[in-house]
Amino acid sequence: MKQSLLQIYDARVAAGTLHADAAQRAVLPLMERIRTELEAPVKKPGLFGLFAKPPETVRGLYLWGGVGRGKSMLMDLFCGAVEVPKRRVHFHAFMQEVQAQIEAARRAKTEDALLPVAKAIAAEVRLLCFDEMQITDIADAMIVGRLFDELFKRGVTVVTTSNRVPEDLYKNGLNRQLFLPFIGIIRAELEVQEIVSENDYRQHRLSGAQVYFTPLGRPATEAMTALWEELSGHDDSAVLRLEVKGREVVIPHFHNGVGRATFWDLCAAALGPADYLAIAGAVRVLMIDDIPHLSSSNFNEAKRFVTLIDTLYEAKVRLICSAAEEPERLYIEGEGSFEFERTASRLREMQSADWARD
Structure with a gap:
């Protein structure tokens, strides 16, 4: 039966x-x-x-x-x-x-x-x-x-x-x-x-969990993958394609409001505030892999990363990432390093267990 x-x-x-x-x-x-x-x-x-x-x-x-x-x-x-x-x-x-x-x-x-x-x-x-x-x-x-x-x-x-x-x-x-x-x-x-529930199960899964992994390498990659599998229910992910002003913005892995992409997917392409707003509107949790050291050598990518983090912060999107250094040491020399202090502060705040609670 x-x-x-x-x-x-x-x-x-x-x-x-x-x-x-x-x-x-x-x-x-x-x-x-x-x-x-x-x-x-x-x-x-x-x-x-x-x-x-x-x-x-x-x-x-x-x-x-x-x-x-x-x-x-x-x-x-x-x-x-x-x-x-x-x-x-x-x-x-x-x-x-x-x-x-x-x-x-x-x-x-x-x-x-x-x-x-x-x-x-x-x-x-x-x-x-x-x-x-x-x-x-x-x-x-x-x-x-x-x-x-x-x-x-x-x-x-x-x-x-x-x-x-x-x-x-x-x-x-x-x-x-x-x-x-x-x-x-x-x-x-x-x-x-x-549905009126006092419980936020997505937050419970992340509450107290490490969500910022450094340095880059196999342990960080394995930790990111383990969190992805838990949040996606070990389900096959889809590709999320967002159309913004005639451009296609792609999140390579997406399931139930959780997206996963690399730094290079999001910051090496010529994306801007409208693209990042579309991403923030489409996901509730964003996982970013492989954030490198930032400096004058990758200044354009660093600028886009700052815009992306500002957008995710304002939209209260939960952030999980792997990076070459702790936030305060990601961008320590070159044009823009001083302005990055606010981004580092936001990256640190977004690691809090209470971040993005309703």
Whole structure:
């Protein structure tokens, strides 16, 4: 007999892979309802396949709450247990794909470029599971309402996590009045549920843990990899691609809001404040490998690194890194070394167990 989501959850608690949390358990009956309705037999079409209609859309779930409350874990548990055609994807990555497909349809002179994209998605899945729904890009904001309306019409169910209540999506965004109907669609098609937990499990995993490893070498690399595997659940990571003003910014490893890249990935390329803002908006934890000694010989990379750290600091992104020296000795000579003192101070502060708590 198939286990319920509560039984799966409790088994993991008993095995020691999860900690029991009343707020998390309260969400599981809502997910079980969606699972049951999705897996119910679909009515067959009429005689000779005439009058065939898409399956009735099952009302989905919009699960929101603070960082580290277990939203992504619950969604993964749910998605793994549901036996229907499905896809689990980070929301930002999904919208990047949609934008690329719409652009391809426009180049092909398709009259309504969005419609074939929605039809293709609905032909492949009945369930879309999104991690971290957030809208920061005006291009996404202008199409997301109609896209989801077309998906819901075609029987696609959506389960998504977010750090924001729906009314705060695309807050203060350009032409936000054109986006507001999407909030109504969310409220109509998804059950909106806040997960209220006193526990921040992502912080607990890092609380008291070393998050700055020096000097560079095998021990630092192994320590970084061990933390990455713990934070990513030993899951295969995806590449996060962010489009910023026509450029592509790439985080080579990404899973559930945790990104990992090298210093050279982030600071050797010609990236600027807008790129780093996009990264800070897409991740909750960023791991940076192989920060070298900084000096006049790599001045441009050092300047970008200062901008990156300032951006992560202001956005309260949790930082884990490996570096050639302690922060105060990373940049001790050459132009810019004096100004680096503030960056060193921030790097030191960001090592605190209390850093980035809500």
